[in-house]
Amino acid sequence: MPILDAHTLDFFSRSPEQTRRVGIRLGKALRCGDVVCLQGDLGAGKTTFVQGIAKGWGSLDEVSSPTFILVNLYRRADGAQLFHMDAYRLDSIPEAEELDLDAMLEQGPLLVEWADRVKDLIPQDRIWIEMEYLTEEHRQMRFKSRGRRCDALLNELRQSMFGGM
Secondary structure, three states: OOOOEOOEEEEEEOOHHHHHHHHHHHHHHOOOOOEEEEEOOOOOOHHHHHHHHHHHHOEOOOOOOOOOOOEEEEEEOOOOEEEEEEOOOOOOHHHHHOOOHHHHHHHOOEEEEOHHHHHHHOOOOEEEEEEEEOOOOOEEEEEEEEOHHHHHHHHHHHHHHHOOO
16 A cells, blocks of 8 residues: 555555445545546456445445446436546547537536546546456555646545545
8 A cells, every 4th residue: 555656546455345435435525527537457446446436425326337328427415416437439539529528527526437548638637547457356556646636636535545644
C-alpha cells in the first residue's frame, strides 16, 4: 500500500468485497463533474469496483455493465445522477463525441470503463485507475489523480482508507 507521490496510490485488493469497499469510500466523496476512469483487462474488477462506487454514492439502482448500451444512468433519492460509461464497443472518437460527455458532467459524476479508448475526450481533471487481475481473488489497483479537484478526491480516499497519512 505504498503512496508513490501525492498523485498516486497503489492498493492490493484481496477480495471482490474489498474492491467494493474501496469503491464505496470513493463513491461517498464524488460530486457532480467528477471523472473516474477505469482501465484494465476483462476480469480486472472494473464493474465490481463501480458497484461499490454506486453504493457509496447512494444509488437506488442496481449496477450492471453497460457494454451493450454504452451508458448506464444511476439515480439517487435526491434526484442526483451518476453516469457509468463503457467505451469498449466505441469504434471512433466521433462516435464517442455523440454521447456528449460534457452534458453528463453537468448533471453528475462520470465513471468510464475502458477509458483509454476515449482518452482525448475526457477532461484532464480526473482520477485514472489501472486495475490488474493477479489471482482469482486478488487485484492490483493504481490510482492516479490529475488536477486540483481530483488530487483532493484522491487525498480524501487515502484518508478514509488509511487515516492520518
